[in-house]
Amino acid sequence: MSIIDFILPGLTYRLARGYHDRFNLTGLNNEVTNYSQALDLITDNLDDEIQDELRGSLDVQARLLYGLIHARWIVTARGLTKMIEKYKRADFGRCPRVFCQLQPLLPVGLTDIPYEKSVKLYCGRCEDLYSPKSTRHGSIDGAYFGTTFPHLLFLVYPSLIPPKSGPTDFGPTPKDLEGKGRGGGANARRIREEPEVALAEGVGGDISTASVALKAERYRPKIYGFQVHETARLQRWQEAVRDRQVGRLEQMEERT
Numbered sequence: 001m002s003i004i005d006f007i008l009p010g011l012t013y014r015l016a017r018g019y020h021d022r023f024n025l026t027g028l029n030n031e032v033t034n035y036s037q038a039l040d041l042i043t044d045n046l047d048d049e050i051q052d053e054l055r056g057s058l059d060v061q062a063r064l065l066y067g068l069i070h071a072r073w074i075v076t077a078r079g080l081t082k083m084i085e086k087y088k089r090a091d092f093g094r095c096p097r098v099f100c101q102l103q104p105l106l107p108v109g110l111t112d113i114p115y116e117k118s119v120k121l122y123c124g125r126c127e128d129l130y131s132p133k134s135t136r137h138g139s140i141d142g143a144y145f146g147t148t149f150p151h152l153l154f155l156v157y158p159s160l161i162p163p164k165s166g167p168t169d170f171g172p173t174p175k176d177l178e179g180k181g182r183g184g185g186a187n188a189r190r191i192r193e194e195p196e197v198a199l200a201e202g203v204g205g206d207i208s209t210a211s212v213a214l215k216a217e218r219y220r221p222k223i224y225g226f227q228v229h230e231t232a233r234l235q236r237w238q239e240a241v242r243d244r245q246v247g248r249l250e251q252m253e254e255r256t
Contacts, residue, residue: 024072028065038062064114067144071112074149080156083149087160088170095123096130103168105130106150109142110219117142122150125162127231129219151221151228 029035038061040046046058073079083106086092090104097103105121108129119142120129132138154161162168220235221228227235 024069024076028068031068032061032065034058034061035065038065042066067114067141070144071109071146071149074145075152080153083153084157084160087153090170092121093130093133095125097123097126097128100125101166101168103162104170106153107145108150109145109147112143112146112148112225114141114143119145124150124154124160125164125168127219127221147222148224151223155223155228 025039032038034057037046037058041058041062042065074083087104087106090102092105092107094100094102094104100123103123103125105123107119108122109119110117110129118138119132119140121132122129132140160169221231
């Protein structure tokens with residue numbers, strides 16, 4: 001078993017060893033404690049004596065370092081190519097939404113800051129997010145994939161952008177269909193991320209519909225921190241419509 005399998009057990013989402021490219025390491029020494037030893041641990045070059053002294057903390061730091069390197073590597077030309085192969089094989093799962101017709105998903109982080117949010121799965125067809133069905137994958141830090149990856153992939157390879165209707169370009173394989181026949185449909189369901197709304201007793205008697213609408217979270221596709229232009233324009237229009245609807249709701253609530 002390799003050291004990577006040890007510090008990231010069962011992480012089928014991981015890719016090739018991006019730490020061979022020094023560009024992927026730039027600045028990480030400021031983000032990872034015991035950076036040099038953590039890198040040596042990843043590359044199996046750590047001295048045995050040091051390994052015994054710092055093993056517990058180094059495992060944590062090596063996992064963080066490898067994850068941050070991974071997030072940088074998958075947006076390189078080689079990394080995108082590898083991820084396209086996985087995307088076409090639907091290695092990250094398929095969208096549970098019926099009208100997406102088993103569209104393959106892509107991993108994405110909700111933040112680039114480690115230890116804040118776990119990885120989610122992005123559907124390019126309905127443009128929504130889902131949680132991985134496996135708790136093992138659901139525990140992976142979203143920063144190990146970053147907020148940029150799926151949107152940069154579709155920007156660089158526009159031919160991969162899924163259609164909004166009709167069959168998907170990368171439909172289910174005979175293996176997928178066989179799994180559904182054995183009850184795999186239930187296992188394939190994802191838990192969709194929904195904002196939590198605290199409801200008072202009496203089924204919303206004290207809850208303002210307008211305030212709930214304003215607090216609803218929205219996923220915003222970003223590339224290196226900037227919203228994707230077409231999506232940003234669409235969301236501005238959607239939010240303007242929402243604000244008008246909220247205004248009408250507030251007027252109705254004032255009259256009641």
